[in-house]
Amino acid sequence: MNCSEVIRERRSIRKYVTDVVIPRRDIEKMLEAAMMAPSACNTRPWEFVVVENDAVKQQIMGAMPYTQMLKTASLAIVVCGRPDLQEGRCNDFWPQDCGAAIENLLLQAKDLGYGTCWCGCYPVMDRVKEMQKILDVTSLPLAVVAVGKPDEAPAARGFFDASRVKYL
DSSP states (O other): OOHHHHHHHOOBOOOBOTTOOOOHHHHHHHHHHHHTSOOGGGOOOEEEEEEOOHHHHHHHHHHOGGGGGGGTOSEEEEEEEOGGGOOGGGTTOHHHHHHHHHHHHHHHHHHTTOEEEEEEOTTOHHHHHHHHHHHTOSSEEEEEEEEEOBSOOOOOOOOOOGGGOOOO
8 A cells, every 4th residue: 555545545444353362463553653653853742652461451531531533442552651752942842742742653554454542641640641651651541542453444524625725
């Protein structure tokens, strides 16, 4: 699949084939793609928590009500921000930087044949604090990405809207 096809065929998947184990090499390829994202001053203000354990996925679903697709997903990748790695003129860009990393992860997963669903955590601080406890991290959980073999094929929801473009 080429880049254009991957972008246009990516969907948010909420139903997955159960009992599919994602090989470590595929997980690492997704994480490598995420870490190839641009970041302010190349600070790379992120860290990732891969959750394959069903009990931990259950805790995440309790803390974040819109992550119920983790019941069937093979795993979750939690993208956490590290604002402590940015200072000076690069300060406070970590949410955008992590967003770029997430998008790279989603596209790489699609290219590998997996489905994903991006579920936001930050800036809802009660969820952030609960997720920090569950994951035992001090970084700021920005998003939970469900990953697995899709068991649905939703229609595209994104589209080009010329009314939202201004040419100067």
